[in-house]
Amino acid sequence: MNILLKAAKIIDPSSEHHLKAKDIFIENGVISKIEDEIAPDTETKILSIKGLHASNGWFDTSVSFGEPGYEERETIANGLLTAAKSGFTSVAVNPNSNPVIDSNADIGFLKNKALGNAVNLYPIGALTVNSEGVDLSEVYDMKSAGAIAFGDYQKSITNANLIKIALQYVQNFDGLILSFPSEKKIAGKGVVNEEVNATKLGLKGIPALAEELNIARDLFILEYTGGKLHIPTISTAKSVQLIKEAKEKGLDVSCSVAIHNMVLTDDVLNTFDANYKVLPPLRTQSDIEALITGVKEGIIDFVTSDHNPIDVEWKKREFEHALYGTIGLESAFGALNTIFGTEKTIELLTKGKERFGLNTSKIALGEKADISLFNPEETYIFDKENIYSQSKNSAFIGQGLKGKVIGIYNNGQLITNE
Numbered sequence: 001m002n003i004l005l006k007a008a009k010i011i012d013p014s015s016e017h018h019l020k021a022k023d024i025f026i027e028n029g030v031i032s033k034i035e036d037e038i039a040p041d042t043e044t045k046i047l048s049i050k051g052l053h054a055s056n057g058w059f060d061t062s063v064s065f066g067e068p069g070y071e072e073r074e075t076i077a078n079g080l081l082t083a084a085k086s087g088f089t090s091v092a093v094n095p096n097s098n099p100v101i102d103s104n105a106d107i108g109f110l111k112n113k114a115l116g117n118a119v120n121l122y123p124i125g126a127l128t129v130n131s132e133g134v135d136l137s138e139v140y141d142m143k144s145a146g147a148i149a150f151g152d153y154q155k156s157i158t159n160a161n162l163i164k165i166a167l168q169y170v171q172n173f174d175g176l177i178l179s180f181p182s183e184k185k186i187a188g189k190g191v192v193n194e195e196v197n198a199t200k201l202g203l204k205g206i207p208a209l210a211e212e213l214n215i216a217r218d219l220f221i222l223e224y225t226g227g228k229l230h231i232p233t234i235s236t237a238k239s240v241q242l243i244k245e246a247k248e249k250g251l252d253v254s255c256s257v258a259i260h261n262m263v264l265t266d267d268v269l270n271t272f273d274a275n276y277k278v279l280p281p282l283r284t285q286s287d288i289e290a291l292i293t294g295v296k297e298g299i300i301d302f303v304t305s306d307h308n309p310i311d312v313e314w315k316k317r318e319f320e321h322a323l324y325g326t327i328g329l330e331s332a333f334g335a336l337n338t339i340f341g342t343e344k345t346i347e348l349l350t351k352g353k354e355r356f357g358l359n360t361s362k363i364a365l366g367e368k369a370d371i372s373l374f375n376p377e378e379t380y381i382f383d384k385e386n387i388y389s390q391s392k393n394s395a396f397i398g399q400g401l402k403g404k405v406i407g408i409y410n411n412g413q414l415i416t417n418e
Contacts, residue, residue, distance in 0.1 A: 001043070001044075001045050001414075002025065002026060002027050002028070002040075002041075002043060002044045002045070003025075003026040003044065003045050003046075003047065003369075003409060003414055004023060004024070004025050004026075004038060004040045004044050004045070004046045004047070005023065005024040005025075005026070005047050005052065005054060005371075005373070005409075006023055006046060006047065006048035006052070007021045007022075007023065007048070007052060008021065008022060008023070008024055008052045008053060008054040008373070009021045009052070009053045009054070010022055010024075010034075010053075010054055010055070010363050011053055011054070011055040011342065011343060011346045012055055012056055012362055012363045013347075014362045014364075015362055015363045015364055016364075017034055017363065022034050022035060022036065023035055023036065023037055023038040024054060024363070024371075025038050025040075025044075026369045026409060028412070029368060029369055029411070029412040030366065030367070030368060030369060031363065031364065031365055031366065031367050031368075031369050032365065032366075033365070034363070034364075034365060045414065047373070047406075047414070047416070049375070049406060049418065050375075051375035051376075051377055051378065052373060052375065052406065053342070053373070053374050053375060053376055054363065054371050054372070054373055055346045055349075055350060055363070055371070055372050055374075056346075056350045056360070056361050056362055056363060056370065056371070056372070057088070057089030057090060057350070057361060057370035057371060057372050057408065057410055058087050058088045058089060058090070058333075058346075058349040058350060058372045059088065059089070059090040059091070059092075059349070059350065059351070059352050059353050059358070060083070060088050060090075060091045060092065060304055060305050060307065060329065060332070061092050061232070061256055061302050061304045061352045061356065062092060062094060062232055062233065062256065062258075062304040062305070062306045062307070063079070063083065063091040063092060063093050063094065063304075063305065063306075063307045063329065064093070064094045064096055064153065064307060064308040064309065064325070065079035065093060065097070065309070066079075066097065066309060066390075067079075067097065067113070068097050068098065068099065068109065069097050069098025069099065070097060070098055070311075072311045072390075073309040073310060073311045073390065073391050074309040074389060074390045074391060075390065076110070076113040076114060076121070077113070077117075078388075078389070078390055079309075079389070080114060080117045080118070080119040080121060081119075081388065081415070082329055082330065082388040082389050083119045083329055084118050084119050084407065084408050084410075084415040085330070085388050085405065085407065085415065085416075085417050086305075086329035086330045086332060086333070086388070086405055087332075087333050087349075087372040087373070087374055087405035087406075087407070087408060088119060088329060088332075088349075088372070088408070089118070089119055089120060089370050089371070089372060089408050089410040090119065090120040090121075090122065090353070090358070090370075091119060091120070091121060091122065092122045092123075092124055092148060092149070092356060093110060093121055093122065093123055093124060094124055094151075094153040095123070095124055095125055095126040095131065095151075095152070095153060096131070096153040096154070099130070100126045100130050100131045101123060101124075101125055101126055102125060102126035102128075102129055102130060102131070102137040102138065102142075103137070103138050103141065103142065104138060104141040104142055104144065104145035105145075106123075106125075106142075107123045107125060107142050107145035107146050107147050108145050108146075110123045111123065111145075111146050116411075117411065117413075118408060118409075118410050118411050118413035118414075118415050119408070119410065119411075120410070120411070122146075122148045122356065122358065123142075123146060123147050123148070124147065124148060124149050124150065124151060124153075124178065125137060125138075125139065125142035125143075125147035125149070125150045126150070126151070126152055126153075127139070127150045127151050127152050127157070127166060127177065127178070128152055128157070128162065131152040131153065131155050133152065133155060133156075133157050133158060133159060133162070134159075136162065136165065136166060136169070137150070139166070139169065139170060139175060140172075140173060143170075143173055143175055148176070148356045148357055148358065149175070149176040149177070149178055149230065149356055150166070150170070150175060150176070150177055150178065151177065151178025151179065151180065151230075151232065152178075152180065153180070154180050154182075154279050154324065155180055156179070156180050156181065156182045156183065156184055156214055157179060158184055160217060160221060163177070163179060163218060163221050164221050164224070164225055167221065167222060167225040167226070167227035167228075167229065168225050168226075168227065170227060170228070171226060171227050174228070174357070175227075175228070176228045176229075176230055176355070176356065176357070177227065177228065177229050177230070178229075178230045178231075178232055179214075179218045179229060179230075179231060180214075180231075180232060180233075181211045181212075181214040181215045181218070181231055181232075181234060181239065181280075182206075182210050182211055182214055182279075182280070183209075183210045183211075183213045183214045183217075184210075186207055186209055186210040186213060187206045187207070187210040188204070188206075189204050190204045190205045190206035190207070190210075190281075191203055191204055191206070191277065191281070191319065191320055192204075192205060192206065192266060192269055192277070192281045192282070193205060193206060193208075193266045193281040193282060193283050193284070194206055194207040194208070195266060195283075195284060197266045197267060197269055197270070198266070200270075201269055201270065201272070203269070203319065203320070204320075206280070206281050208235075208236040208238060208239075208283070208287075211234065211235060211236055211239055211280060212236060212238045212239055212242060215231060215234070215239055215242050215243070216242055218231065219242060219243075219246045219251065219253065222246070222251050222252070222253060223246075223249065223251055226252070227252065228252045228253075229251075229252065229253045229254075230253070230254045230255065230256070230355070231243065231253065231254070231255040231256075232255070232256050232304070232306075233256055233257060233258045233261070233280055233304065233306055234255050234256070234257055234280070234291075234300070235257070235258075235261045235280035235281070235283050235287060235291070236280075236283060236287050236290075237286060237287050237289075237290030237291075239255075240290050240291065240293070240294040240299055240300065241290075243255050243294075243299055243300075244294075244299045247299065254301040254302070254355050255299075255300055255301055255302075256300065256301065256302040256303060256304045257291050257294070257295065257300050257302075257303055257304070258278070258280075258303075258304055258305070258306035258328070259303055259304070259305055259306075259328055259331070259332055259335050259336060260278060260282070260306070260326055260328060260335075260395050260396070261278075261280065261282065261283065261287075261288070261291060262288055262291050262292055262295070262303075262335075262339060263288075263335055263338075263339070263396075263399070264276065264282050264395060265282055265283065265284055265285050265288060266281065266282045266283060266284065268282065268395075269282070272319050274315045274316070274317065274319055274322035274393075275315060275326055275393050275394060275395045275397065276326075276395050277319060277322050277323075277324055277325075278306075278324055278325060278326050278395065279324040279325075292339065295340075295348065296340075296344075301351065301352070301355065302348070302351055302352045302355070303332075303336060303348045303349075304328075305327075305328030305329045305331075305332040306326075306328055307326075307327050307328045307329045307389075308324070308325030308326060308327065308328075309325070309327050309389050309390060309391035309393065310322075310323045310324075310325045310391055310393045311391050312391070312392070312393075315391075315393045325393065326393055326394055326395040326396075327387065327389045327391060327392070327393055327394050328394070328395075328396070329388075329389070330382075330386055330387055330388055330389065330394070331382050331386070331394060331396040331399070331401060332349070333345065333349065333374060333403050333404075333405050334380075334382065334401030334402060334403045334404065335396060335399070335401055336348060336349065337376055337401075337402050337403035338400070338401055338402045338403070342376040342403070345376075345403070349372070369409050369410070370409075370410045371408065371409045371410065372405070372408050373405070373406040373407050373408060373409070373416070374403060374404065374405050374406055375403065375404050375406060376402070376403040377402070377403070378402070378403065378404040379400065379401070379402045380400075380401060380404065381398065381399070381400055381401075382394070382396045382397060382398070382399050382400075382401050383397060383398070384397065404417075405417065406418065
């Protein structure tokens with residue numbers, strides 16, 4: 001079916017139509033016309049919505065689904081539908097399922113489950129067998145099967161030599177290594193940020209040092225080995241500084257920040273709501289300010305929802321025993337737009353593909369239509385009715401957000417919330 005987007009304001013700096021309201025005609029999945037006014041034929045589906053904006057399709061570098069093994073948390077089918085309704089046309093899926101995604105057969109399973117979907121699913125393979133941090137997994141075989149990077153989700157590698165070998169090995173095929181920053185012995189049994197709030201609430205703390213020491217170690221190893229390193233979801237001011245210094249040295253390192261770590265401080269923990277139990281933990285206002293500055297200055301390369309559905313049985317329990325994680329796809333655009341404004345938000349949401357070896361798109365004649373649709377002006381309070389995920393563990397419930405997603409067009413399919 002042909003699609004006509006009426007009076008859509010285009011947000012795409014690479015396009016000659018940037019910041020202009022245009023009719024966009026999509027024919028057989030390809031953009032065939034961009035004009036001030038296009039008259040549709042009878043076989044065309046028209047999308048005409050007040051405040052309609054269109055940008056290149058959004059990409060999230062860290063998304064978790066439950067399947068296989070944890071389907072009670074989220075299935076791949078519903079997870080990808082959630083991504084579509086949240087404005088994302090592509091997602092990188094973490095290997096934290098059961099079994100862990102650590103072989104070419106596992107990569108093939110994920111890709112086959114996503115066939116025919118409007119959202120592109122790109123698997124991240126586990127760096128070590130069963131994400132146990134002992135033996136290197138079949139990284140080359142997984143790369144051949146379609147894995148875009150390798151890392152153990154929210155698990156640090158204690159064996160420094162293993163990181164060294166991995167960085168050296170993947171240079172043979174331009175692979176990307178992910179290393180979650182947390183020194184286990186220093187983090188200990190902590191569950192929240194080690195600060196005054198942890199003391200007040202009687203909760204064990206995770207020092208900022210645990211993250212920063214691990215980052216410093218990995219950067220020293222990267223300087224020795226070469227290769228490509230990505231450090232996911234940093235959370236402290238010192239981490240930003242360490243990565244800035246590494247980039248100034250010319251090291252091939254990138255990093256990301258979870259959106260909730262730029263919005264919420266550990267002050268929210270006084271409710272003991274386990275939806276705020278995330279890893280890395282929520283930090284202080286000074287950390288948030290450093291993270292936002294890091295994003296604005298390009299020190300932090302990407303933002304991510306770090307979407308991690310956890311079923312109610314593992315969230316509705318004592319804070320210390322609840323699992324880490326919050327869903328975040330549904331709130332990502334509204335939260336970012338509240339902080340950065342529309343153009344910067346779209347820049348952040350469309351970055352990352354090149355780092356992960358993926359093709360980027362643009363809104364131009366003859367291009368495959370890979371488009372996110374949204375209204376950046378609508379304000380609302382995020383609530384459970386805004387959640388599409390099977391699990392409802394959102395740290396953003398009750399937060400005021402600016403900007404609502406309308407849907408996506410990708411892979412010849414239009415999916416909207418209307």
